[in-house]
Amino acid sequence: MKLFKAGMKNILRNRRRTSLNVISLALGIFMMVFGLSWGQGYHSYVYTAMRNFEAGDAQILNRNYLKEERRLPLDLAVSDTRRVVKSLTDTNIVKTASPRIDFSVKVSNRMESTRLLGRGVSQAEGEVTVIRNQITEGRFFTDTDRGVLLGEDLARRMKLNIGDTLYLTAIDRHGTENFMSLKLTGIFKFGFPPIDRQVIFVDIESARSLLDMRASSTRIVVRFTEGTSITEGLEILNEKLANTELTAYSWERFAQETVSAVQSDMGSFYVFILILYMMIIIGMYNSMSMTVRERTGEIGTMRAIGARRSDIIVLLLFESIAISCIAIIAGYLLAAPFMYYLTNIGIDISSSLPDSVPVPFGERFYADIEPLQFLLAFAIGIASGITGTLIPAVRASRLSITDSLGAKKHG
Numbered sequence: 001m002k003l004f005k006a007g008m009k010n011i012l013r014n015r016r017r018t019s020l021n022v023i024s025l026a027l028g029i030f031m032m033v034f035g036l037s038w039g040q041g042y043h044s045y046v047y048t049a050m051r052n053f054e055a056g057d058a059q060i061l062n063r064n065y066l067k068e069e070r071r072l073p074l075d076l077a078v079s080d081t082r083r084v085v086k087s088l089t090d091t092n093i094v095k096t097a098s099p100r101i102d103f104s105v106k107v108s109n110r111m112e113s114t115r116l117l118g119r120g121v122s123q124a125e126g127e128v129t130v131i132r133n134q135i136t137e138g139r140f141f142t143d144t145d146r147g148v149l150l151g152e153d154l155a156r157r158m159k160l161n162i163g164d165t166l167y168l169t170a171i172d173r174h175g176t177e178n179f180m181s182l183k184l185t186g187i188f189k190f191g192f193p194p195i196d197r198q199v200i201f202v203d204i205e206s207a208r209s210l211l212d213m214r215a216s217s218t219r220i221v222v223r224f225t226e227g228t229s230i231t232e233g234l235e236i237l238n239e240k241l242a243n244t245e246l247t248a249y250s251w252e253r254f255a256q257e258t259v260s261a262v263q264s265d266m267g268s269f270y271v272f273i274l275i276l277y278m279m280i281i282i283g284m285y286n287s288m289s290m291t292v293r294e295r296t297g298e299i300g301t302m303r304a305i306g307a308r309r310s311d312i313i314v315l316l317l318f319e320s321i322a323i324s325c326i327a328i329i330a331g332y333l334l335a336a337p338f339m340y341y342l343t344n345i346g347i348d349i350s351s352s353l354p355d356s357v358p359v360p361f362g363e364r365f366y367a368d369i370e371p372l373q374f375l376l377a378f379a380i381g382i383a384s385g386i387t388g389t390l391i392p393a394v395r396a397s398r399l400s401i402t403d404s405l406g407a408k409k410h411g
Helices: 002-013 015-055 064-073 081-089 152-157 204-211 229-240 256-294 298-305 308-343 371-397 402-411
Strands: 057-060 094-108 112-122 135-138 148-151 167-169 177-188 199-203 218-223 247-249
Touching: 015 256, 015 371, 057 064, 057 094, 057 112, 057 229, 081 094, 081 218, 081 229, 094 199, 094 204, 094 371, 112 204, 148 152, 148 167, 152 177, 177 204, 199 204, 229 247, 256 371, 308 371
Parallel strands: 112 199, 148 177
Antiparallel strands: 057 218, 057 247, 094 112, 094 167, 094 218, 135 177, 148 199, 167 177
């Protein structure tokens, strides 16, 4: 109890130094909470967006397809797609399976033409990706619809409106150039330039007719049921496909550029956090070293009246922990309004990202707050205070009583 009272007395007595320590550590806690929630939000938001925008949870392809992926091989297809889809959805791990055909297509409005990635999709595409929710004009396909969906920027550039006719030219799986005209049934906007400006969606029956694909597709995009992990789902699917020419791949295989970008950004973020806390620890060390020098005589007096070396260490550590706790609370309070804004309102980033960014942010960015982030910030805050104080505290405890009292006398 005496140590507790002495510690609190010293904290209040050296208000300037205490305030500086609290401010520096509180800013560190703020940056930690803000950074962890931002980093977790960035990680989960981008990965979820990539799966929702394009990749699904997993994709099933001919096992030789990826070796020749650059040429978008129509001859390496998933045959009898309907049968495969039914066999997948009959399992208890697959919620939805949607056939898809990727192909190169030239799109024209008779005034100008452009080369795009054509994507033949079924109505089920609206259940494995969020395309149905990204339609800004018109509608998504139904089972009986025939038509195309075009990105908002492309539609504006080509001066197209709902109901206008587009002319598609593509090379079918036999190497023959085919031609087809289709109505523009919908205009979409993902907020992700690689899709908005480079992809045109075609109903799958029209795509099969254009490419002479009959009942085939180039891949099947899968959504697992809630609670099924990607790893578990892939293992079950590949066991089921073991005796076929098909293989199931994780969504990450089709978003390698995005995954690499996120991992690189997260690595840089953690290096920044490490440097930040090294600076805080050094600041605490310098502050406590100065405190020990100023209190050398006081420490000698305490030793003279019976205080043990361990009591000196405990006293100084108690002071640093108390300062750390005050700073942690201050850091939490400072972070609270920012966290509320980022998690509930988000940041509009639709106009600030370059077109070349390989990450599907969409329109707004939201942070992701978890209790573990606050616990981690608390633990690191306490550890920073203890680490910065430990060496000066041990050094103070080793001072002899004679030297300490001599320092007080000369002071």
